Amino acid sequence: MKETTVCILDDEPIVGDRLKPELEDDGYSVEVFTDSASALNRLDETCFDVFITDLKMEGVDGMGFLEKVKEKCPDSEVIVITGYGTLESAREALIKGAYDFITKPFRIGEIRAAVKKAKKRAKRNIA
Amino acid sequence: MSTITLQLKLRLFIYLGIAIFLLNIPVIYFEITKLNQRLVNLELAEDLYNTILEVRRYEKNFLLYHDRESLLSNRFYFQQASELFSKASMQFQKSFLGSDIAQLGKALQEYEKFEKLYSNPSALTTNERIETKLRNAGKDVVAAADTLLKMQRRRVSRAAGNALKWPLIFMGAMLVLFLIGAKIIIADVVRPFGLIEKAMQKVAHGDFSPIPYGNKNERRAGHMVAAFNRMVQELESREEQVIHSRKIASLGTLVSGCAHELNNPINNIVLTADVLNSKREMTTERQEQLMGDILNQALRASEIVKNLLEFSRAETSVHKEFDLAALLRETMRIAENHIKLSHVTVHDKIDDNLPRISGNHQGLQQVFLNLITNAVHAMEGGGNLTIRAQRENGNKVKVQVEDTGTGIDESILPHIFDPFFTTKDVGKGTGLGLSVSYGIIKKHGGQIQVQSKPGRGTIFTVTLPVHTKIDQDLTPPCGERMA
Numbered sequence: 001m002k003e004t005t006v007c008i009l010d011d012e013p014i015v016g017d018r019l020k021p022e023l024e025d026d027g028y029s030v031e032v033f034t035d036s037a038s039a040l041n042r043l044d045e046t047c048f049d050v051f052i053t054d055l056k057m058e059g060v061d062g063m064g065f066l067e068k069v070k071e072k073c074p075d076s077e078v079i080v081i082t083g084y085g086t087l088e089s090a091r092e093a094l095i096k097g098a099y100d101f102i103t104k105p106f107r108i109g110e111i112r113a114a115v116k117k118a119k120k121r122a123k124r125n126i127a
Numbered sequence: 128m129s130t131i132t133l134q135l136k137l138r139l140f141i142y143l144g145i146a147i148f149l150l151n152i153p154v155i156y157f158e159i160t161k162l163n164q165r166l167v168n169l170e171l172a173e174d175l176y177n178t179i180l181e182v183r184r185y186e187k188n189f190l191l192y193h194d195r196e197s198l199l200s201n202r203f204y205f206q207q208a209s210e211l212f213s214k215a216s217m218q219f220q221k222s223f224l225g226s227d228i229a230q231l232g233k234a235l236q237e238y239e240k241f242e243k244l245y246s247n248p249s250a251l252t253t254n255e256r257i258e259t260k261l262r263n264a265g266k267d268v269v270a271a272a273d274t275l276l277k278m279q280r281r282r283v284s285r286a287a288g289n290a291l292k293w294p295l296i297f298m299g300a301m302l303v304l305f306l307i308g309a310k311i312i313i314a315d316v317v318r319p320f321g322l323i324e325k326a327m328q329k330v331a332h333g334d335f336s337p338i339p340y341g342n343k344n345e346r347r348a349g350h351m352v353a354a355f356n357r358m359v360q361e362l363e364s365r366e367e368q369v370i371h372s373r374k375i376a377s378l379g380t381l382v383s384g385c386a387h388e389l390n391n392p393i394n395n396i397v398l399t400a401d402v403l404n405s406k407r408e409m410t411t412e413r414q415e416q417l418m419g420d421i422l423n424q425a426l427r428a429s430e431i432v433k434n435l436l437e438f439s440r441a442e443t444s445v446h447k448e449f450d451l452a453a454l455l456r457e458t459m460r461i462a463e464n465h466i467k468l469s470h471v472t473v474h475d476k477i478d479d480n481l482p483r484i485s486g487n488h489q490g491l492q493q494v495f496l497n498l499i500t501n502a503v504h505a506m507e508g509g510g511n512l513t514i515r516a517q518r519e520n521g522n523k524v525k526v527q528v529e530d531t532g533t534g535i536d537e538s539i540l541p542h543i544f545d546p547f548f549t550t551k552d553v554g555k556g557t558g559l560g561l562s563v564s565y566g567i568i569k570k571h572g573g574q575i576q577v578q579s580k581p582g583r584g585t586i587f588t589v590t591l592p593v594h595t596k597i598d599q600d601l602t603p604p605c606g607e608r609m610a
Contacts, residue, residue: 014398015394018395018399018401022402056468083386083390105390105396105398
């Protein structure tokens with residue numbers, strides 16, 4: 001079975017740096033981006049199975065990135081993480097097709113669980 | 128002076144004016160009637176004089192030709208003169224001309240006495256002695272009539288003079304009254320109004336200094352000025368409440384921005400702690416790196432909290448010396464999140480050799496945050512925000528906040544510093560930001576100006592003196608207010 005790919009996009013480098021080894025331990029192939037432009041470039045080349053994106057960023061923000069992902073890779077699942085979660089932004093993200101909405105600060109376990117569930121869903125989408 | 132109210136003074140003047148006017152009417156009526164009477168008298172005196180001249184003419188003819196016709200004419204005119212005399216003596220007696228009339232009366236009697244000698248037609252002979260006497264009596268009559276006539280003329284001209292004099296006197300009195308009234312109105316109404324108008328304009332721009340109460344002109348308008356100063360004092364305390372609530376409101380938007388800022392380092396700490404806590408193997412370097420990250424992120428969080436506190440602290444507006452460039456950069460940092468999210472690019476053109484200035488750190492920070500926030504709001508969807516600061520001539524510093532936003536329409540430009548004036552939608556802005564900013568800058572003895580081109584952008588220019596001396600009564604409500 002093909003390795004599940006995960007893309008992490010957050011302008012805080014520590015987030016990717018801490019999550020990457022943990023998720024790799026779970027058997028995922030992980031790529032980390034700290035700006036949306038390079039993440040979008042990579043998106044042109046390949047679809048990841050699961051995307052984890054922050055909302056507030058310079059340039060294309062998380063909401064825009066979510067739209068691009070859903071447009072390009074409708075089968076992928078997107079987990080939105082944000083430092084300032086409001087009901088409005090959560091609702092908007094879910095309407096735009098996000099799989100989960102996690103507010104900062106979060107534990108690594110939460111992300112692992114969310115990614116695990118998202119992976120199942122993504123595989124079902126493909127099947 | 129001040130015990131008599133303005134209202135009473137004005138009423139007094141109006142009544143006095145009416146009294147003078149009413150008095151004027153009977154006096155002028157009386158004078159004109161007198162003049163008229165004297166003109167009638169003058170006419171009578173002239174008639175009498177002319178008739179007497181006729182008498183004399185026929186007397187002369189008679190004495191020359193001793194003809195009967197002349198004598199009869201002389202008689203006829205003498206008769207007429209006598210009738211006119213009795214009419215005149217009745218008239219003139221009333222007007223205190225007794226002595227002149229009596230003299231003429233005597234002269235007429237004397238004349239008649241000699242004239243009677245010729246009543247007999249047979250006596251048409253000449254008699255030198257009687258003729259001379261008749262002539263002399265005639266001369267006396269003419270002289271007396273002449274005196275009477277002259278007297279009458281004098282009296283007429285005097286009455287005419289009086290008839291002219293009184294209206295002039297009344298007009299003069301009215302003029303004096305009017306001038307005094309005008310002076311009082313100017314001193315008590317116009318000048319205080321001017322004073323209050325000026326003060327109101329200052330208030331409209333957020334300067335709440337009371338009208339100084341010292342000099343004489345202002346004391347005259349005491350009631351009005353005192354009432355105005357009371358109102359201004361009340362307004363000022365309201366304004367301070369408004370400034371405070373405004374701060375709380377801007378704090379609200381700040382907090383939501385800062386929550387994001389604050390959650391990032393906390394998230395980093397949580398994740399790092401999670402990693403350290405897991406049982407995974409790692410090198411000592413990695414462990415040290417993770418520990419260092421926790422420390423750095425904790426410091427970052429505490430820095431954000433410090434900034435927040437700095438802004439929100441309800442401290443009294445302490446007047447201290449500080450680095451303006453640092454304040455501007457700090458303010459930019461507070462607004463950083465907002466700026467980034469609006470895709471606005473910031474150009475920092477702050478001169479590094481800015482002098483330290485003295486003033487209310489927090490108040491000025493509020494002003495610049497307001498200007499920056501407004502600029503960013505004007506550039507929804509991106510633009511360039513330029514912040515310039517440099518030293519100006521005359522110990523001043525100039526700070527400019529320039530945006531490339533929507534600009535301000537010329538028609539509303541004069542109103543932007545007015546309280547409660549806003550172009551934002553209902554609920555989005557209070558319309559107090561710029562008016563509060565104006566008040567703060569004014570209190571520093573500075574100026575805030577705006578230039579704008581619709582569609583091109585706006586420049587707000589704040590000029591501040593390097594050494595501000597803030598009045599003591601400008602400390603906010605919780606501080607002890609000096610009267």
